[in-house]
Amino acid sequence: MDDNLIITRLVVGSLSANCYIVGEAASGEGIVIDPGGNAATIREAIAASGLDIGTIVLTHGHSDHIAALHDIQEATGAGAAIHIEDADFLEGRGAYSSQFGISYPTPRPPDRLLREGDEICFGDTTLTVLHTPGHTPGSICLRGEGRVFTGDTLFRRGIGTTLMPGSSRRVLLESIRRRLMTLPDATIVHPGHGRETTIGAERRDNPYVRGDW
Ligand SMILES: [Zn+2]
Numbered sequence: 010m011d012d013n014l015i016i017t018r019l020v021v022g023s024l025s026a027n028c029y030i031v032g033e034a035a036s037g038e039g040i041v042i043d044p045g046g047n048a049a050t051i052r053e054a055i056a057a058s059g060l061d062i063g064t065i066v067l068t069h070g071h072s073d074h075i076a077a078l079h080d081i082q083e084a085t086g087a088g089a090a091i092h093i094e095d096a097d098f099l100e101g102r103g104a105y106s107s108q109f110g111i112s113y114p115t116p117r118p119p120d121r122l123l124r125e126g127d128e129i130c131f132g133d134t135t136l137t138v139l140h141t142p143g144h145t146p147g148s149i150c151l152r153g154e155g156r157v158f159t160g161d162t163l164f165r166r167g168i169g170t171t172l173m174p175g176s177s178r179r180v181l182l183e184s185i186r187r188r189l190m191t192l193p194d195a196t197i198v199h200p201g202h203g204r205e206t207t208i209g210a211e212r213r214d215n216p217y218v219r220g221d222w
């Protein structure tokens with residue numbers, strides 16, 4: 010499976026979010042996860058990948074994950090998919106929106122509202138939506154192919170902030186324990202910020218997961 014899957018991580022925007030371009034070598038089909046800024050860089054990486062982007066998936070609605078959404082929608086013609094409980098983040102406020110001091114072109118409304126268990130498909134690959142609220146009410150992780158894309162739910166040795174309106178640390182830790190720590194140790198974690206890790210390494214070394222923070 011892995012030889013067929015191409016994963017490019019781009020670090021974008023002033024908050025250094027990870028934008029992922031994920032696709033299949035065989036079919037040439039792919040998706041973009043979290044176009045959070047630096048639209049030109051993302052566009053160039055998509056072009057270099059040669060992938061046909063079918064969907065732009067948002068792990069949640071914060072500006073550092075959606076700031077380049079409008080541009081990537083325009084460039085690829087792909088529709089956006091976001092959990093129904095985070096869809097309000099995409100609502101238009103004129104030509105430009107602003108959130109947490111980041112101003113960005115207002116994206117088109119989402120084409121697809123996601124719920125627990127929904128599937129994102131490209132070529133022969135399927136990623137399953139895990140609803141993992143806590144950082145935001147509509148935060149999701151995408152699981153498949155021995156991997157999980159965790160957005161701002163789980164980082165290498167860290168977790169997403171719960172200091173935002175609508176965040177809850179209790180709910181976030183419950184999501185991590187019930188939905189992520191139940192995955193196999195070898196599962197590769199692609200977080201929304203920072204380097205990749207594995208479920209096993211976080212089970213062992215993440216102080217928030219261990220409960221000794
Ligand atoms: Zn966030």
Ligand SMILES: [Zn+2]
Binds near residue numbers: 161
């Ligand atoms: Zn973030």
